[in-house]
Amino acid sequence: MQVKRVVLNSRPGKAGVPVPENFRVEEATLATDLKDGEVLVRTLYLSVDPYMRCRMNEETGFKEISPWQLSECADGGAVGVVQSSRCSTYSEGDVVVAFNCPWQTYAVLKESDLQKVEAELVDGHLSYYLGAVGMTGIAALLGIREKGHVSEGANQTMVVSGAAGACGSMAGQIARLEGCVRVVGICGSDEKCKALVDDLGFSAAINYRTEDVSAKLKECCPDGIDVYFDNVGGDISDAVITQMNKDSHVILCGQISQYNKDVTYPPPLSEKTQETLQKKNITREEFTALTYMDKIDPSLYELSQGVRSGHVKVLETVVNGIEKMGDAFCSMMKGGNVGKQVVKISE
Secondary structure, three states: OEEEEEEEOOOOOOOOOOOHHHEEEEEEEOOOOOOOOEEEEEEEEEEOOHHHHHHHOOOOOOOOOOOOOEOOEOEEEEEEEEEEEOOOOOOOOOEEEEEEEEOEOEEEEEHHHEEEOOHHHHOOOHHHHHOOOOHHHHHHHHHHHHHHOOOOOOOOEEEEEOOOEHHHHHHHHHHHHHOOOEEEEEEOOHHHHHHHHHHOOOOEEEEOOOOOHHHHHHHHOOOOEEEEEEOOOHHHHHHHHHOEEEEEEEEEOOOHHHOOOOOOOOOOOOHHHHHHHHHHOOEEEEOOHHHHHHHHHHHHHHHHHHHHHOOOOOOEEEEEOHHHHHHHHHHHHOOOOOEEEEEEOOO
């Protein structure tokens, strides 16, 4: 079978900014004579995510994450439909999620690398399994529950950076549902600010490109900040942490502002910010949803119910065609997306 695929064409360098030309679309031949335990999947949607930036380097800095190799196919999260199968678990027509699917129009995958999903649980929006009802939603839900110490009736204020992105847009809504009385989002455009407040129910939103973040935080968070869901790091995080209350909590989910810099993860804080953490006894711990494997399935069901009921709304940016993978990734890294960025590969 002839397929289209996306390979890593060049590396941007540890401290370089990715460009679409770092990726190359090419045709390849896919052997479709399946072995026992294999499944042929037609790709419906592919995901691009900030963590993939480290995979463009020769070394990722994480033992759990392997780098992409030059002239080899990139991979990541995908939703697809089974075309043929040589296993008992999956049949033709089943919709599946794959966590390490090649960026190809079709792929042969192992039975163990797939999870069957139901279209009804997302009202037919299958791309949601890559975002709100996928690992993105899981990171927001479990991050808040395991690291945020949010409780009903505690009069807590949460600030979310990268708030109009895939994870941030979910985190703000979950914080409100979990009991935060005030949720403030930080993002990069007036359009995004409007979506956070009008569509997702944030209390307020701050455009870091045009507004004084520190001044606006004081205005929007008169009782200080109890929980900070950190997706970006850098100067924005310094500004937030400065205004956090004693015994408060930073949920360290991502540091996208630092991913194009040659620094360790999590990136080191300024001396002043580190002193603030210590003086105020603020917790700040690296967080990954994979630490809580036993909670993933029930959390996915809970998220799907929230989406179906309308209590959780989904923001999503979809582009069409495998040829757009590089463009979509680079746009996402610059904040060009509203909500989850996905690429639609086929109907």
